[in-house]
Amino acid sequence: METLSWLCLFLPLAGVVVLALAGNRIGREAASWLATAIAFASFVCGAAVFFSILGEGESARSHVYTLYTWAGAHNTHVLHVPLSIQIDQLSVVEMLIVSGVGALIVMYSIGYMHGDPKQRRFFAYMDLFLFSMLLLVMAGNFVLLLAGWGMVGLSSYLLIGFWHEQEAPVAAAKKAFVMNTIGDVGIAIAIFFMVRDIGTTNYQEVFTRAHDVWPKGSSDANWVALLLLVGAVAKSAQIPLHTWLPDAMEGPTPVSALIHAATMVTAGVYLIARCHVLFANAPNVRTLVAVIGVATLLMAGVIALVQTDIKRIIAYSTMSQIGYMFAAVGVADDSAGMFHLLTHAFFKALLFLGAGIVIHALANEQDVRRMGGLSKLMPRTTALMWVGTIALIGFWPLSKDAILEGALHGGGAAGWIVYVGGLVGAAFTGIYATRLMRLVFYGEMSDYAKQHLHTGHGEAPWTMFLPVAVLAAGAVLVGFLSIGFGITNFFGDFLAQTAPTIEATVPQDILTTALAWGAGGAGALYVWRLYDDPARVAAVRSRFQTMAIIAEAKFGWDELYYNIGYRPAVWLAVTFDSVGERWIIGGSLWLARTTVATVARATALAQSGIVRQYVTVLAGGAALVAVFFLGKANL
Amino acid sequence: MTVALIVLPLVCAVLIGFLPLDRRVAAALGLAAVLAELVLAAVAIVTFNVGGGTQFVTDRVWIPNLIGGADVHFHVAMDGLSMFMVALTAVGVASAVWTAIRAGRDRLSLYLGLLLLLEASLVTLFTARDLVLFYTGWEVMMIALFVLMGVWGGERRRFATLQFIIYSLAGSLLMLVAIAGLAVEGHSFDLGVLAAQGRDSWWMFGAFALAFCIKAPMFPLHGWLPDAYRQSTPEVTALLSGVISKAGAYGLIRFAVPLFPATAYHWRWLFLGLGLAGLLYASLVAFRQPDARGVVAYSSVGQMNLIIIGIFVLGPGGVFSDNGLTGATFQMVNHGVVSLAAFLLIGLVELRTGTDALKSLGGLANRRPVASTVFLLAALFALAVPGSSVFISELYILIGAFGEQPLLGAAASLGIVLAAMYMLRWYSAIAHEGDGERVDATTPDLRLSELAVAVPLLLILLVLSAWPFGVMERIG
């Protein structure tokens, strides 16, 4: 199992090295298939690890493997960082999601990126991402976690800015990287606390000793949890560090599916679940997690209502769904959060890849107003998108319900916020998800779509279609892992050792599911009928004029950051550059230069070039010396 | 071993500099010399006994009874820090010599001779255990640099050199006085003997620290730097930023603090405060620079100030912080290689476009896959992407700083965000979007002979990232 775990981690890295060294000596198709094969091989290793863990006793499922000492020194006072991975229920679930969904999406990319001049580079970056993400979820200590954390940010930067000939992707990539760096710094400072107070960053020792060195609710305990939360919030695009995610849609669609829906953006949830001991140690911060989750899920749901770019609708939906996961881990129902993370990985990747098929077919058009009526020409895509939409609204799998049930049962005051916010959010979800389907696949086909839609060779090549179909099947099947109602909770039981779980009662389950289905269904039905008549859409919009404007302005976060973050920083930089460098440093330089020059000129005056003057000075000097010594001799 | 490392470049410097050699012979001899030096440095690293303290010692009396009854010794030795600084010097000068030969500098044999003289002096000062010997190395280094900067380079090179001379002399003359003072009081020039006496003298400490902090440079003593980095040839700038700045930090670690532990401890907040101010200040200024060299130059100032923070996280009695010093020394190696790579790469851009003004550049990544990858890697290491060796060393410095004062560590961490901002701007301005006005479809990708310098430097960084412990366990 140890070898398999290491293989699972390092196979993608080997792929990067091979692709980088091979360069253009291998064909584009060969490079794409190589990357895909490697991703699948990594998944096979991950699956093998999963089954061997399943075969072990419940209490012996956590393993730490160390390859070598990564950083440190002989001096034992220096922080020692082993290159170690921790394989347990939590990480193996993430390994399966990352390598499994990842492999499918890499395969999908073969068709999507076909013919791009930088196709080989794209696949190398995808494998780099898989390695980084696996490092993040498998790491056995916080420094390695941070390494993975930063490297997924790097891969994300490279892939968002993949089409770097244009301005927008480059700007979006830089924004994503810098905002994620803020999160990295948060985790780094949390690490400083650990090193100072515990002397190590290995998960097991930190979690065992956390209670002793940071008493529950003490300011240090709160700081550590809060700083980890900063990292989680930045990576998972939650308020207030969420503004990079919609912009990140500038990247190719498979990237949006893999990084910005299925895996990387949910890393924050994984982090909080992994560090549940530290968050349990800081109850106030944990409540803050729930509040942030609810606020984000509502805000993103509202913004998604008014978006017109198909990928941005799904991006805001992602933000909103991660809000649910944050809400779950915020009320200490970590396994429900992880279950939603799992189902979301399937159905959101499905939605993105389905949208990718549409975008691909429409010659890179992403505006939903220029689509419409596609269901007639793309029946299979439509069907698969419906599977994703039903999952998103929350009819099946019941992962969103599980979050709300847990909040109702054991969430306390924060639980009520989550419960009510979650139900309202479910209605929003029903509205925006159905609106997307209604606008893209039904109604009148737009002129643009008529001109550009070319489905002569089927809707998409099989390499694109197969992964989407598998994801759809997965989205349905994965629901059986945890149904609730006292029927089965395999997933929660499996994770119970590593992540806290809340078991709600059957009546609570029934009530919640009824309410959630009702909210989602009502929203879906309402919007379906609404779009029958364009005049009513306009009427609704004018009734909620203010709200729509705020939503279209994305609640003004970008402007806020521009004004309180970017502009002051630039002002400071300009001031330092013009005042500091030019006047103060430049002034000191000028002073040094002029002093030296003045002294030099004064000394140069003595060099008259007239020999007799020199001789006079010489004689005078000799005379003085003589007088001095004669005087001494007399005394 | 150590003596061979000093004598080899020195002899070759004299041969190449003074013999009327043909250009090509001089180039071949110069290249052979730096490669042999690299091999020697590699042998030293391989044969180094981990945990064995100071090794490769040579100690002979050089000038008996100079002043105060103190003998000047030719005393050289290497511990881990010295060894990796020597290795960094060997790598830096080797890449500089190769770049100079490729660029075809005027009066090549003299140029190579001076580079080799610089190498000999740097190795001397990194290995010297005697104050006079160290000072000799320090001054010979300056002289070689003055000529390299003043004769070759940009239009305003004389002006830049003059500023550099003023700053350098101000520092090193005071240091000379302090060395004499130490010998009079302590009756020795030997580092070990003097350090064991543990003196407390604000003016001697100040003189040493000033010389080293000018060279590093510490904020606000960096006035000479922008002009010097902009006017020198790319390889000299690379050496200035990659290796010579490390001589300043090395001096602080090896001399200023151990000779005056109590004084250093007493004044540590001056250095910590200025270091923090310098880190944030230079990082912000780097964000506004209009040229590629300017960005990396100020980034270099920021990083050196971070190293100074790592050095001056001192415990009572002037004891270095374990994590801080490990990070600072490792960062000296990392930052050395990173700035060598960055400035040599800028040199390649200048060779193609004739400018390093960011507004005239752009689009280098289009259709030029090798350049795209190489520049990207350099930028990523420069911004300390997590997982890289640079990240590890910065993390250790910050851990040390946080242990001293949480706010210091937290504030210095902001440097990471700023580094991301200015390095991404740098990379995007060079590589991204459409072609800049000085770039077009005919601008060539990197050639094999150019990769011969860039790839080894990046490989070193990749290896260090995979196994930082390899250096960290030896350097401590």
Next chain:
Amino acid sequence: MHIGVEYFVSVSAIVFGIGMFGVFTRRSPLILLLSVELMLNSCNLTLIAFSRYWGEQSGQVFALIVMGIAASEVVVGLGLVVAVARRKAELDVDRLTALRH
């Protein structure tokens, strides 16, 4: 007849003074060289006188060295004078300040 060392020293001082006076006042390089020669020889006289006074040889050796140096100095000096005379009609040390720059 024994002549005391004080006589030698007096003569030497007088000759030295004459030489110095010449260096101070004259502007012709030739006379300047002559005056310098006088000063050097006065020193030689002192050296030899004291050498005999102490009964030692080292003073005489020094005198020989001084004579050697003086000879070479005159060679260089006269060479310079001739070279300057070829270029400039006027030989005036106060105007020969080109080396200052």
